[in-house]
Structure formats: C-alpha cells, structure tokens
Amino acid sequence: SNNLFNFNQGLKHGDVVGVWSTNSYNWVQIQYACFRLGLILSTVNPGYQVDELDYLLRRAQIKALFMPGADSKHNVVNKFQTVLTDVLIKDSQTDFTSNDGVLDQTLVDGVKPEDPAVIMFTSGTTGKPKGAYLSHFTAAYDVDLGDKTFCNPLPFFHAFGGMLGNLGMCGVPFKNVIPNFFYNVKLVVNAINKHQCTYLIGTPTMIIDILDYLETNNIKLDSLKGINTGGSSMPINVAHRVHKIIPTCTDVRVAYGATEAGELLSRGHNQMIGYWRDEKNTRAAIDSSNWYKSGDLATMDEHGYIKIVGRTKEMIIRGGENIYPREVEELLHKHPDILDAYVHHRTGEEVCAWIQPKDPNKKPTEAEIREFCKQRITYFKVPQYVLFVDKFPLTPAGKVKKFVMREQSCRILGDLATMNEQGYIKIIGRTKEMIIRGGENIYPREVEELLHKHPDILDAYVCGVPDDRLGEEVCAWIQPKDPNKKLTEAEIREFCKQRITYFKVPRYVLFVDSFPLTPAGKVKKFVMREQSCRILGLNEK
Structure with a gap:
C-alpha cells in the first residue's frame, strides 16, 4: 500500500482506480492496496476493446488504470496498450511487495466502513453496462x-x-x-x-x-x-x-x-449501495425502503426455505401458461445421455432446448427428447425445438448467455434476428448473407454499422468471399466521403481491430465509387461477391 501511495501522482481518498488485466497475484495486491488507502477499485473486463474501455473509464471517472506491461504474458488475451490519453497508467506487473513497510496511519484511519470500496460493471447484455458499487462494510460482510x-x-x-x-x-x-x-x-x-x-x-x-x-x-x-x-x-x-x-x-x-430468483426482494449489509453515477437504474433496482428487486422468481415453503425457480425476464408465457426454464432444464439433466442443457424462449414464446450430449456419437433424437419430457411434465412445457450443441455461449464469468442462444436459435431455425429480454425482435440481417469464418458467425450488418462510424466513410457494405482454409473471409466495399482523400486498407483494418473481435475484421477492403443496386435501390450482394472474387483473383464457390 505504501509503495502504491508513493507514486500515486496526486491520487487521493475517494479517487477511482481501474484494473484492466486477467487474473494474477499482482491484481490482488492492487486490490488490497486500494482498499487500504481508501481508493475505489473499478474492475475492467480484460477483453474490452477501445469503445468499451472508453465508456467504462469515463463512466467510472477512473483516475488511474493498472494494466499489463508491453512484455507481459497477459497480452495473449488482448492488446492492452491502446488506452485513453488522459488516463494515468501504472504497470500492474510492478512488485508491490518490496516497500519500506512504513505507512502513514492517518491514511488507513481515514477509510470508513460506509465508503465505496469497489465498482463492478455488469455484462451489459441489454444495454450499456451498469456499475454496481459496494462499501467496505459490504465487501467485508x-x-x-x-x-x-x-x-x-x-x-x-x-x-x-x-x-x-x-x-x-x-x-x-x-x-x-x-x-x-x-x-x-x-x-x-x-x-x-x-x-x-x-x-x-x-x-x-x-x-x-x-x-x-x-x-x-x-x-x-x-x-x-x-x-x-x-x-x-x-x-x-x-x-x-x-x-x-x-x-x-x-x-x-x-x-x-x-x-x-415471484420476485424475490432482499435487504441487508451484503447488498450493493447502487449503480455508480446512475440514479435512474439505482431507483429501478432498489426501492425507497432499500429493498433490492432481484429479478428472481422464488417460492417459500412453510418452514421459510426459499427456492429459486428462475428469472422473471427468462420466464416463458405460452398460451397464458407460465413456464420456468429451470424446471425444464432440471428435467433434461436427468436424461442419461445428456451432459448439460439450457432452455430459452423463441419467437412466439415457444420452448427451445439446447442440449450437449454426453457422447457426441450417441446423441438422442429430437423425438426421443420430446417423448422423455412428455412423460414427466405438462404438455405445454415440452420443448418444441431441440438443438444439439458441443458447447454453450458463455460470459467471461462462465454464465450462459441466453440472449445469444436466442439469436443463434433464430438463425438456425430460419430467422436472422435478435430478441431482447422483453421479447422484442430486431432483424440483423439475412441468413444467406451471414459469413461463417472458421466456425465463427459474422453478421455483415454489425461490421457495416461500425464502418459507418468512421469519419471518412460515406457508405459501406460487407460480403463474404471464399477462403480455402477458413471457409469464408470478410470483404468490405467502402465508398469514401472524399474520393481524393482515400483511406488505406491498413487504416480500415486497424480501425476495426480496436472495436470488434479479430475474426470480424475485414480481410479484404475494396474502395468503390458506387454499389451494384436493384431497380428498387437495394444492394445486390451476390454481385458484390462475384465482382470481389474477380478483382481479388479468388475462385467463386
């Protein structure tokens, strides 16, 4: 703690300090040092790219950011060196154990139990991440x-x-x-x-x-x-x-x-204070009597024991009947050939089950799964759709991302759309336009929307082109705002690399004056693909 304070460059009690790193013992040292000095620790997802990092640093008002050094082994996870220019950066690989052991006790004495200790941002699956903050008392509790x-x-x-x-x-x-x-x-x-x-x-x-x-x-x-x-x-x-x-x-x-887990309300010393600099969402989550609205569905028996049965936002309402995904998931886990299973709702509130078989070479059929369920639960809870998978989409913390499951189910079952937690659908593209690169799904619209944010791009469209090794590669057609100020391919790729996952970055970039259009003014992507293959010397498949 003393070593951290000695080079604090003006950091004082109540300032927010960020840690942008994967797991390490230095991470823990920084955590303890911040708590001891009354600095507020803000944890940062090590997978964040520039746009996400920019939002979090500004939202939390981070004064200093610890991150891996240029030669750190942590760089296999992310390119950590791009950060905001006005943020003080310290190297989280510094050895904080070597100090003189002398600490101004008034610094420690000035830290109160009710002071904010840590800010942890949510996954942001339904909008911008919210920073839940805890006090020192809550952390210790x-x-x-x-x-x-x-x-x-x-x-x-x-x-x-x-x-x-x-x-x-x-x-x-x-x-x-x-x-x-x-x-x-x-x-x-x-x-x-x-x-x-x-x-x-x-x-x-x-x-x-x-x-x-x-x-x-x-x-x-x-x-x-x-x-x-x-x-x-x-x-x-x-x-x-x-x-x-x-x-x-x-x-x-x-x-x-x-x-x-009807909705479970809770109140106690182990509860977050609220969302950091976000009064609107704090009021929505915590009422005037300090009861936290968990969003969880729960039942309580005559002895006072509570059982979590699901999430209010995940509950499926089919024909007026309430279906709790967890109940169906619990049943599927009893099947002798199922390793893991999760359930979500699809368009029209039908039940869709994702199943990971124990033996990929001996997986049950959809009909067998439905028959297994029919014999054990009410008919309206039986999954109408059954998808067999090798793995599930997970958050960095290992939680299943059901919103991604819904999106992928829509695509597999013929829809290319997203659905929010309230069940509203957003069309994100056409199934025939989706690019599959090395097994990863890429939605052209996502890349196109990013390219439109570039200050020198007037219009942009993306298509897939064949690749012998990966199946498909991403090809971007770009119309510059100023034809005399044309960007380079390297600049476009670098712009994308800082903002989206690496496999979505265009491998090929073509600068054009116009796009092939139908009489109705729609872009003909099949023509883009044909012309891209001709220009790049690729064999059309």
Whole structure:
C-alpha cells in the first residue's frame, strides 16, 4: 500500500482506480492496496476493446488504470496498450511487495466502513453496462471465513472471484490458488492436485466441465472437500454427480448473488449501495425502503426455505401458461445421455432446448427428447425445438448467455434476428448473407454499422468471399466521403481491430465509387461477391 501511495501522482481518498488485466497475484495486491488507502477499485473486463474501455473509464471517472506491461504474458488475451490519453497508467506487473513497510496511519484511519470500496460493471447484455458499487462494510460482510486452500479460476473482474475468492484472506490464514490467467480446465485440475486445494469456487458450467474432464481422463481430486458455486442455477443432478466423481467432496454450496430468483426482494449489509453515477437504474433496482428487486422468481415453503425457480425476464408465457426454464432444464439433466442443457424462449414464446450430449456419437433424437419430457411434465412445457450443441455461449464469468442462444436459435431455425429480454425482435440481417469464418458467425450488418462510424466513410457494405482454409473471409466495399482523400486498407483494418473481435475484421477492403443496386435501390450482394472474387483473383464457390 505504501509503495502504491508513493507514486500515486496526486491520487487521493475517494479517487477511482481501474484494473484492466486477467487474473494474477499482482491484481490482488492492487486490490488490497486500494482498499487500504481508501481508493475505489473499478474492475475492467480484460477483453474490452477501445469503445468499451472508453465508456467504462469515463463512466467510472477512473483516475488511474493498472494494466499489463508491453512484455507481459497477459497480452495473449488482448492488446492492452491502446488506452485513453488522459488516463494515468501504472504497470500492474510492478512488485508491490518490496516497500519500506512504513505507512502513514492517518491514511488507513481515514477509510470508513460506509465508503465505496469497489465498482463492478455488469455484462451489459441489454444495454450499456451498469456499475454496481459496494462499501467496505459490504465487501467485508461477504467474506467467507474459514481455514481453507481455495482454487479460484473465476475472473477477478467479477464479484464471485474478485470479492469472495480474493478477500477470504482478510479474516483467517487462507491460501488463494490462482490456476490460470483465464479459465482452462486442465490447469485448474492440475492446480488442485499440486497445491492440495480443499475448496473450489466456480460457475455451474465450469463444475460440469471439470467433472467431465475428470471422468474422461480418470483423474482423482482426493484433497477436495467442498465446492462453492454460483452465477447461475445448478441442477441437483450435478451436485449428485460431484459426490459420485469426487467422493471426498461432500460440501456443495450454491451461492446466491445480486445477479442471479415471484420476485424475490432482499435487504441487508451484503447488498450493493447502487449503480455508480446512475440514479435512474439505482431507483429501478432498489426501492425507497432499500429493498433490492432481484429479478428472481422464488417460492417459500412453510418452514421459510426459499427456492429459486428462475428469472422473471427468462420466464416463458405460452398460451397464458407460465413456464420456468429451470424446471425444464432440471428435467433434461436427468436424461442419461445428456451432459448439460439450457432452455430459452423463441419467437412466439415457444420452448427451445439446447442440449450437449454426453457422447457426441450417441446423441438422442429430437423425438426421443420430446417423448422423455412428455412423460414427466405438462404438455405445454415440452420443448418444441431441440438443438444439439458441443458447447454453450458463455460470459467471461462462465454464465450462459441466453440472449445469444436466442439469436443463434433464430438463425438456425430460419430467422436472422435478435430478441431482447422483453421479447422484442430486431432483424440483423439475412441468413444467406451471414459469413461463417472458421466456425465463427459474422453478421455483415454489425461490421457495416461500425464502418459507418468512421469519419471518412460515406457508405459501406460487407460480403463474404471464399477462403480455402477458413471457409469464408470478410470483404468490405467502402465508398469514401472524399474520393481524393482515400483511406488505406491498413487504416480500415486497424480501425476495426480496436472495436470488434479479430475474426470480424475485414480481410479484404475494396474502395468503390458506387454499389451494384436493384431497380428498387437495394444492394445486390451476390454481385458484390462475384465482382470481389474477380478483382481479388479468388475462385467463386
């Protein structure tokens, strides 16, 4: 803490400090130093690109940003060197353990329990991310005291890994094993055995992945006594599977957090203060009596036990009947040939199930899945659509992104559209125009909308062209605002690289004066593709 303060360049109590990095021990050092000095820690998703980073830095009013150095191994995750010019940058790989041990005690004494301690931004799946902030008292209240050796593979920029996982050392002797920069099942299992970890924290998706890895490779985890999971619901069958594959693991707990079940209201010391600099969303989430509206659906039995049954925004209303996805998911997990399953609603509020078979070579048929469900649940809850998948779209914290599932289901089933949590549909393109590059789906409209933000581009359209190695590549046709001030291909690609995922960046850029149009004025993309292949010397497929 003293070392951080010595080069603080004017940082003072209450200033916001950002950490933009994957997991490391230095991350934890910075976290503790900020808490001790009364600086507010704002965690930043290490996958953020320029536009996302720009929004967060300005929204949180970050005064200093810690990030990996130019030669850091963390750079395999992202290109960290592009940041805002007015932000003070410190190197998060600096060794903060080497200091003189002298600290002005008045700095520590000035930190009050009710002061803001940390800002953690939501995933932003339905709009701009909101920064939930916690006080020092809340952070300490959430600590799970116990003499344990924890394996913590969760991303630190999320509350589960960064708060519960990292702050346990505050109260008792506590070992926190960080197995990876970002989640890797092999590294997690190796770390548990190497360090004889007694507890593991992770999302249900991670736990299922670890169990599958152990079973496939016949590996034992004899030191493991317990698992703390959270982030989303965990089917009871997964808990039974834990005990079967890891007999020593008899303590399985599902944590309830602010982002996970009629609507459940809660109030207490472990609750966030509100959303940082966002009074509107704070009022929507917390009422005047300080009750937090969780958005979770729950039931309470006669003994006062609460059972989370789903999310209000995920509930499916089909023909006036309420369907809770979790109920159908719990049932699907009982099928002997299913490894994992998630359910969402599709256009018209029909039930769509995504299923990951235990054995890809022995997957059940759609008819068998529906018949399995018909014999066990009411007819209107039976999935009308069944899609078999190898994996699920996940957030960096390991939660399943159901909005992505809905989008992909629409595409697979003949629609190319997005649907928000209220069920409204947005058309994002045509199925015939979608580009599949190395197994990744690219929607031309997304790239086109980005290109239209470039100050020197008048109009732009994107099409797919054949590629022998990846199947398809992205080709952009660009009409400059000023023909005499033509941009270079490299400038266009660099503009895109800073704002979208690498595989969406155009491989080919063609500058044109006009586009091939139908009599109705629509762009003929099939002609663009043909002409692109001719110009680039590619074989049309």
